[in-house]
Amino acid sequence: MTAHLLRGQGLAGSETARSWLGWGRRGTAGAAIPMALGFDGVTQRFGAVTALSDVSLSVRPGEIVALLGQSGCGKTTLLRLAAGVERPSAGRVLLEGRDVSSPAAFVEPEHRGVGFVFQDYALFPHLSVRENVRFGLRDRSGSAADATALRALARVGLEHLADSYPHMLSGGEQQRVALARAIAPRPGVLLMDEPFSNLDRRLRDVVRDETAALLEETGATSIIVTHDPEDAMRIADRIVLMRAGRIAQIGTAEELYRKPASLFAARFFCDFNEIEGRVSGGTVETPFGRFAAQGVAEGSDAIVCIRPHRVRIVPKGYYLKGRLVARRFLGEVDHVLVAVDGFDRPLAARMALSDEVGVGDEVGVDIPSDEVLVFPAADQ
Numbered sequence: 262m263t264a265h266l267l268r269g270q271g272l273a274g275s276e277t278a279r280s281w282l283g284w285g286r287r288g289t290a291g292a293a294i295p296m297a298l299g300f301d302g303v304t305q306r307f308g309a310v311t312a313l314s315d316v317s318l319s320v321r322p323g324e325i326v327a328l329l330g331q332s333g334c335g336k337t338t339l340l341r342l343a344a345g346v347e348r349p350s351a352g353r354v355l356l357e358g359r360d361v362s363s364p365a366a367f368v369e370p371e372h373r374g375v376g377f378v379f380q381d382y383a384l385f386p387h388l389s390v391r392e393n394v395r396f397g398l399r400d401r402s403g404s405a406a407d408a409t410a411l412r413a414l415a416r417v418g419l420e421h422l423a424d425s426y427p428h429m430l431s432g433g434e435q436q437r438v439a440l441a442r443a444i445a446p447r448p449g450v451l452l453m454d455e456p457f458s459n460l461d462r463r464l465r466d467v468v469r470d471e472t473a474a475l476l477e478e479t480g481a482t483s484i485i486v487t488h489d490p491e492d493a494m495r496i497a498d499r500i501v502l503m504r505a506g507r508i509a510q511i512g513t514a515e516e517l518y519r520k521p522a523s524l525f526a527a528r529f530f531c532d533f534n535e536i537e538g539r540v541s542g543g544t545v546e547t548p549f550g551r552f553a554a555q556g557v558a559e560g561s562d563a564i565v566c567i568r569p570h571r572v573r574i575v576p577k578g579y580y581l582k583g584r585l586v587a588r589r590f591l592g593e594v595d596h597v598l599v600a601v602d603g604f605d606r607p608l609a610a611r612m613a614l615s616d617e618v619g620v621g622d623e624v625g626v627d628i629p630s631d632e633v634l635v636f637p638a639a640d641q
């Protein structure tokens with residue numbers, strides 16, 4: 262049976278599923294004392310490249326924040342500044358309100374109480390799993406360290422691999438060793454760089470859920486770098502969306518999804534139907550109706566964004582006239598394309614469609630105006 266099937270049967274959260282998947286018992290990771298983490302006007306330059314421009318962000322003790330954005334937008338750089346493996350060109354990094362990186366002060370990474378899970382896991386190939394986990398502990402050789410390392414390994418379900426070497430482990434197991442190594446010293450802040458990006462889709466869901474449970478259990482303030490909005494939505498209390506070295510928007514998953522501040526933010530969370538138009542009388546006229554264009558200047562070009570899963574395909578004769586041009590079965594829903602008069606591209610819809618409707622059939626199309634978003638075209 263696969264992890265996917267277990268999830269489908271609602272077992273993913275149960276002890277049965279977890280033990281089958283090999284994770285340890287929840288509630289057995291030691292709790293940390295979470296620290297507040299702050300960035301104040303941080304700029305980072307690498308020669309001619311400005312990786313971060315004047316970034317300010319406060320992360321509350323125990324909060325889980327996702328840094329989300331496309332490749333090269335500065336996510337890893339921000340994480341490395343928090344860890345102390347990089348020093349900012351300008352601005353300050355603060356832990357518990359105290360400068361740890363500023364023109365006046367610098368606290369070395371090993372004295373920050375910060376744990377780091379690297380994207381490639383960065384396990385030492387010549388050390389056993391047990392030695393890798395023990396590496397971050399202050400007294401690396403003592404029996405107390407050994408017990409702590411084994412406890413961390415047990416929490417991620419890998420105690421039995423303590424004497425194996427990294428090359429003998431699967432990618433998922435290596436990720437768990439890296440996680441065990443990071444939590445073993447009970448850091449007040451845990452930083453994770455794309456921790457799920459090397460895992461296949463099925464494994465990724467389980468690892469993400471188990472990691473979320475583990476983070477909550479340790480209570481550590483956590484920052485997770487990802488380019489996947491689903492990762493961010495599933496694991497984080499708040500999402501920091503980044504664009505070209507700046508923060509584009511900060512909010513909960515729901516705030517970013519429902520009230521994106523820009524077309525850029527909107528596109529990150531949904532594959533919209535986009536319709537160009539011009540604002541007139543505070544609205545934009547489209548082949549699908551007229552939509553309010555709040556906050557977009559009168560007379561300017563605008564883009565109307567319609568969520569595919571909000572498009573309703575209804576029997577013909579109701580609402581707008583359309584014709585089904587494609588239909589693909591996706592399990593719970595169908596992905597459907599509908600041609601509508603006056604619009605040069607088919608409209609995408611996602612819904613469970615009756616078996617009686619087929620390609621070429623005439624249908625009705627309804628677009629409820631709530632959740633339709635309108636942005637300035639110049640915003641792109």
Ligand SMILES: Nc1ncnc2c1ncn2[C@@H]1O[C@H](COP(=O)(O)OP(=O)(O)OP(=O)(O)O)[C@@H](O)[C@H]1O
Pocket residue numbers: 307310311312330331332333334335336337338339488
């Ligand atoms: N040590 C460095 N020397 C020169 N340029 C760098 C260095 N580190 C990062 N950069 C540049 O800074 C910018 C931001 O890089 P960063 O790795 O922080 O982005 P990212 O959002 O984490 O990207 P990815 O998702 O691809 O890892 C990029 O243009 C990158 O090439």
